[in-house]
Amino acid sequence: MNNYKKNLLKKRYNAERRFQWYGKIAIGLALTFLAVFMFQIFSKGYSAFQKTWIVTEVHYDKELLLIDAESPSKDDLENADYYDVAYKAMTSLDPGLPEEEDRQLIQMVSYKYETEVKDLLLKNPDFLGKIVPIKLTASDDVDQVHKGNYPRDIPEKNRRVNDYQLQIYDMLNERGDILSEFNISFFTSPDSREAELAGIASSFMGTVFSILVCLAFSFPIAVLAAIYLEEFAPKNKFTDFIEVNINNLAAVPSIVFGLLGLGILLAVFNLPRSTPLVGGITLSLMTLPTIIIAARASLKAVPPSIREAALAMGASNMQTTMHHTVPLSMPGTLSGTIIGLAQALGETAPLILIGMVAFVNTIPGTPVDPAASLPVQIYIWSESAERGFVEKVSACIMVLLAFLILMNLAAQIVRHKFEKKWS
Amino acid sequence: MNLILVTFIILLAFTSYYFGRKKALVIQSSQRLTALPKFYGYYLAAWCAAPALIIFVLWSVFEPSIVKTFILQDYTDQNLTKNELQLIYTKVKALAVGTYTGNITNFLDESANKYIQLKGIANSAKVAIILAILIFSLSFAYRSVQKNNRMREPVEIFLKWVLFVASLGAVLVTIGIIFSLLFEAIRFFQAVKIFDFIFGTHWYPAKTFVRDGQPDPELMKDAFGAVPLFAGTFFIAFIAMCVAIPIGLLSGIYLSEYAGRGVRKYAKPIIEILAGIPTVVYGFFAALTVGPFVKEIGNAMGLEVSSESALAAGAVMGVMIIPFISSLSDDVITAVPQNLRDGSYAMGATKSETVKKVIFPAALPGIVGSILLAVSRAVGETMIVVMASGLAANLTMNPLESTSTITAQIVVILIGDQQFGDPKTQSAFALGISLFIVTLFLNVIALSVVKRYREKYE
Amino acid sequence: MSKIKAENVNVYYGSKQALFDVSIDIAEKEVTALIGPSGCGKSTFLRCLNRMNDVIEICRVEGSIKMDNLELNSRKLDVVRLREKVGMVFQKPNPFPKTIYENVAYGPTIHGIAQSKEEMDQIVETSLKKAALWNEVKDRLDEIGTGLSGGQQQRLCIARAISVSPEVILMDEPCSALDPIATAQIEELIDDLKKEVTIVIVTHSMSQAARVSQKTGFFHLGKLIEFGPTDKIFKNPDNQQTQDYITGRFG
Incomplete structure (x- = not known):
């Protein structure tokens, strides 16, 4: 072998190795993106599952509560004035503080602390007249300090927590009066303007209702349409037109469906704005082609021999389809439906257009109550400036991703467990 | 009742x-x-x-x-x-x-x-x-x-009609889209000349807001020029494709030609997770992590970088699109018949020579089709640009500046309460119909190219 | 003179054994035909000779195959260089979806055989002439190879195989997808080619084996039942199974 060919061969093998490396690097990059991404979300979000409390003492002084009755009824407790009692509970942390500076202490707990003081007494009426310890929700800023998300060594004017508050915080922390507990209220509270109080209950219910509405609208229509197209449609121009239509519809940007929802469902049919009903219908229009395509693929996968066997037994076309083909195709259809719904679950843009971004601080009970959805909640919170919302967004993303993973797992299980393999 | x-x-x-x-x-x-x-x-x-x-x-x-x-x-x-x-x-x-x-x-x-x-x-x-x-x-x-x-025949005919009507659902949705967009867009074009819309270079709809009464027609002329939006949309899509095409294509090729069954079994679904992550999550990631990161790097190199740069939005969008290109091109490459590979190997070609000189040219139409689908996806993508790119429509080709897109403007215009009948609101529908036409055009071409490709090897 | 010498070759697809202890001597510049019922392992054996079995992940080859004292079944062997010396023509014509010229020039390009454009033109022309295709395509070398008829495509594949001047050409049922006229052309071509190269041909047609080959091997259920001069195999085989197959009692 001459030298020229030897060199060439070496070059060729080098090129081969290089090319393999390009491929490996490409895959490595894609996996790295995913890893960085997940790391970011988890490292920012896990702390949202912890809630910070400040423990102090409250004196349920009858005089301050303005309760006159000797043995007060539930109503008396309900209508009492808790302002001073609650105020004192906080200011008692540093009795030496001049009155005009009290605000600094009050700012360390959530603005709803008065309600918390009230709720404790309503739950334990015998606390009346006694001095008892109480847990108050720490303010967003104290919460972030406690979780170590605020740098403490920057100049005071750049900090949201001033030196005095830090001093009180350190004192409480040393005494063990700062508690960190699992944040149940994140799952049970609706949205709020205050990061420490905001929860995902309202948007979670909004998502559930939207998905149910979406399923109710898209699944029957899509399955019936798929059956028609796969089993009964004559081969003609019009059928072709429907097919092209479905394929293109599957690739229309989601925001266009939002415009459709706005222009037709809200403006023409006057359906209630900002509700999961409209959101669900909008999403169902989007999911329709996805389910039709999945259902057709699984109908197509049923071997013709099954149809022939049924037809040969004298079953009509409709009977063959309804008794044999459709039941056999169901696992594939269902798994395609779940995947379509999972896609709809993550949609944001169309829901924003139909007004599901409104601030909702009640938990919706029906599909016609105003609501947000989990992805929209992510959008709303990420537009807020407070640091406390960053961890809420990340936690909300974690919930959303968990939801998606569950749905995809369900799709896998349906497919693998129930699908018959045709050889 | x-x-x-x-x-x-x-x-x-x-x-x-x-x-x-x-x-x-x-x-x-x-x-x-x-x-x-x-x-x-x-x-x-x-x-x-x-x-x-x-x-x-x-x-x-x-x-x-x-x-x-x-x-x-x-x-x-x-x-x-x-x-x-x-x-x-x-x-x-x-x-x-x-x-x-x-x-x-x-x-x-x-x-x-x-x-x-x-x-x-x-x-x-x-x-x-x-x-x-x-x-x-x-x-x-x-x-x-x-x-x-x-009794059976009429029932079955009835059922068949039910099925047929259901299959019209998809057509109805398309008609609904076209009508809802067209209706408002036509009214918009009564107020703003279609020429000013397509060729105008200033997009500033807030300028036209007037309490009571009609806005100044001169203002209208200069407020609804969609050129910066079209440019921004394609610019960000272009940045996204610069990220997605090399990474997606190379990983698609690696997965289909080189990877052992073990790697393929795990790497493919893991990469596809990227496609399953909701776009709003990418938007958050782009706005909170990538945007500041790009800015920091740029500033360190002495460059003027906006914290809402087109580069950050485009790059994150590119990551989102990687799995589309990789799995579509994986499918397309796998569809190339084995006997072409055998022919090349039997000539003494190495794997990469076979890929580059035989498989890639053979799969090219399919790959082009998938890339067009991916472009259409990038053009229609909304949340990433709403959250990570700017909201002011700058006409710029500098990836470090902020720019806006069609989709982002639609959201900005329609967020909150809308006043139907206001040219600003209607302009969102005009943008919507342009978006619909552009993506439809891309999809039709892509789908027909891919379809013809599949027929060739089936 | 022996060109390829295989000894005790065993091939497995996963846990399934496809070839059992095959030993064979293939002589230089002769046509050796491998016959047998379908699934008997003759193609599997053929693919051992240029290591095409490497493409199949689950395939494992044991035993020794020597070509001019070079061990083919060795990890260290460079398959790229082996395949330059051992060309192959497949059952279904598989021209690349490129021009006729590019199809033939593919091998010389990757192996760096031609140094200049003129040389390449020369190689393409000679190869096509040897494959008896030149006269039909000389005016349309820049047309796509897949546009030719089946027989022309197969001859294009033969031209592609001989463009790198291989020492051995393997043919895996090269005529099974062709009509009788095209088959006759290919057979004529094989006869010409054997002056310069060693040819191993797998065929399901016994008459083809009888027409083109000097030696014939009969495979059955993964075993080489009988190997010898074609005349002897067809007229007076030693083995009863061979006899039954030749006379059409099974297969």
């Missing part, structure tokens, strides 16, 4: 199913049935429910607009604009149901009474007509059952 009516129809349908089946069993004692007894039931139930429900739906769709016409007839002599009429109608409706809080004029009170009256008439008429139809169609069907006519 409506709920009761529908429940009644459905309950009646169920009853007639059992009734029909029973009748069939009675017939059976004297003559041979033409179909299974349950078809007698289906037949009766279908005749009971279908006509009544169809009339019910049609009635519900048309009733409001007919009532509206009647009410507004009284106002025709007052020279009111369309918007004012709409407002009056809303007030009348609110007054009628008792949620109106404004000043009650005599005129309004009268109209509200008329509204209640009309609604009452409409409701009783609806119930009467539907009951009549129920009786008529049921008696017709029952006579047919009695005569022991053929």
Whole structure:
């Protein structure tokens, strides 16, 4: 072998190795993106599952509560004035503080602390007249300090927590009066303007209702349409037109469906704005082609021999389809439906257009109550400036991703467990 | 009322199913049935429910607009604009149901009474007509059952029609899209010349906002130029493709040609997770992590970088699109027949030579098709740009500056309460229809290219 | 003179054994035909000779195959260089979806055989002439190879195989997808080619084997039942199974 060919061969093998490396690097990059991404979300979000409390003492002084009755009824407790009692509970942390500076202490707990003081007494009426310890929700800023998300060594004017508050915080922390507990209220509270109080209950219910509405609208229509197209449609121009239509519809940007929802469902049919009903219908229009395509693929996968066997037994076309083909195709259809719904679950843009971004601080009970959805909640919170919302967004993303993973797992299980393999 | 009516129809349908089946069993004692007894039931139930429900739906769709016409007839002599009429109608409706809080004029009170009256008439008429139809169609069907006519065929024909109508659903959605977009867009183009929209280079719709009265036509001319948006959209899509095409294509090739079964089994689904992550999550990631990161790097190199740079949005969008390109090109490459590979290997070609010189050219149409689909996806992507790129429409080709896109503007314009009839709101629909046309164009080409490619190797 | 010498070759697809202890001597510049019923392992054996079995992940080859004292079944062997010396023509014509010229020039390009454009033109012309295709395609060398008829495509594949001047050409049922006229052309071509190269041909047609080959091997159920001069195999085989197959009692 001459030298020229030897060199060439070496070059060729080098090129081969290089090319393999390009491929490996490409895959490595894609996996790295995913890893960085997940790391970011988890490292920012896990702390949202912890809630910070400040423990102090409250004196349920009858005089301050303005309760006159000797043995007060539930109503008396309900209508009492808790302002001073609650105020004192906080200011008692540093009795030496001049009155005009009290605000600094009050700012360390959530603005709803008065309600918390009230709720404790309503739950334990015998606390009346006694001095008892109480847990108050720490303010967003104290919460972030406690979780170590605020740098403490920057100049005071750049900090949201001033030196005095830090001093009180350190004192409480040393005494063990700062508690960190699992944040149940994140799952049970609706949205709020205050990061420490905001929860995902309202948007979670909004998502559930939207998905149910979406399923109710898209699944029957899509399955019936798929059956028609796969089993009964004559081969003609019009059928072709429907097919092209479905394929293109599957690739229309989601925001266009939002415009459709706005222009037709809200403006023409006057359906209630900002509700999961409209959101669900909008999403169902989007999911329709996805389910039709999945259902057709699984109908197509049923071997013709099954149809022939049924037809040969004298079953009509409709009977063959309804008794044999459709039941056999169901696992594939269902798994395609779940995947379509999972896609709809993550949609944001169309829901924003139909007004599901409104601030909702009640938990919706029906599909016609105003609501947000989990992805929209992510959008709303990420537009807020407070640091406390960053961890809420990340936690909300974690919930959303968990939801998606569950749905995809369900799709896998349906497919693998129930699908018959045709050889 | 409506709920009761529908429940009644459905309950009646169920009853007639059992009734029909029973009748069939009675017939059976004297003559041979033409179909299974349950078809007698289906037949009766279908005749009971279908006509009544169809009339019910049609009635519900048309009733409001007919009532509206009647009410507004009284106002025709007052020279009111369309918007004012709409407002009056809303007030009348609110007054009628008792949620109106404004000043009650005599005129309004009268109209509200008329509204209640009309609604009452409409409701009783609806119930009467539907009951009549129920009786008529049921008696017709029952006579047919009695005569022991053929039962299976009509039921199956009916079912087939139901299936057919369902398949029209997709067409209906398309028509809905086109109408909703076109209707508002045409009104927009009455206020703004289509030429100014397509070729204008300033997009600043907020400028046209005027309390009461018409905005200055000169302002309108210069506020709705969509060129910066089109440019921004394609620019960000271009950045996304610069990230997605090399990474996606190379990983697709590696997965289909090199990776062992083990790697393929795990790497492929893991990469596809990237496609399953909701776009709003990417938006958050781009805005919070990538944007500041790009800015920091740029500043360290002494460059002026916006914290909402097109580069950050485009790069994150590119990551989102990687799995589309990788799995589509993986599919396309796998579809290249094995005997072409064998032919090349048998000539002594290495794997990469085979990929580059035989497989890639053979798969090229399919790959181009998938890339076009990916571009269409990038053009239509909304949340990433809304959250990570700017909202001001700059006409720029500098990836470090902020720019805006069609989708982002639609969201910005329509977020919160919209005033229908305002050119700013309508402009969102004009943008929507341009977006629809652009993506439709890309999709049609891509789908036909991919389809032809598949046919070639099947 | 022996060109390829295989000894005790065993091939497995996963846990399934496809070849059992095959030993064979293939002589230089002769046509050796491998016959047998379908699934008997003759193609599997053929693919051992240029290591095409490497493409199949689950395939494992044991035993020794020597070509001019070079061990083919060795990890260290450079398959790229082996395949330059051992060309192959497949059952279904598989020209690349490129021009006729590019199809033939593919091998010389990757192996760096031609140094200049003129040389390449020369190689393409000679190869096509040897494959008896030149006269039909000389005016349309820049047309796509897949546009030719089946027989022309197969001759294009032969031209592609001989463009790198291989020492051995393997043919895997090269005529099974062709009509009788095209088959006759290919057979004529094989006869010409054997002056310069060693040819191993797998065929399901016994008459083809009888027409083109000097030696014939009969495979059955993964075993080489009998190997010898074609005349002897067809007229007077030693083995009863061979006899039964030749006379059409099974297969």
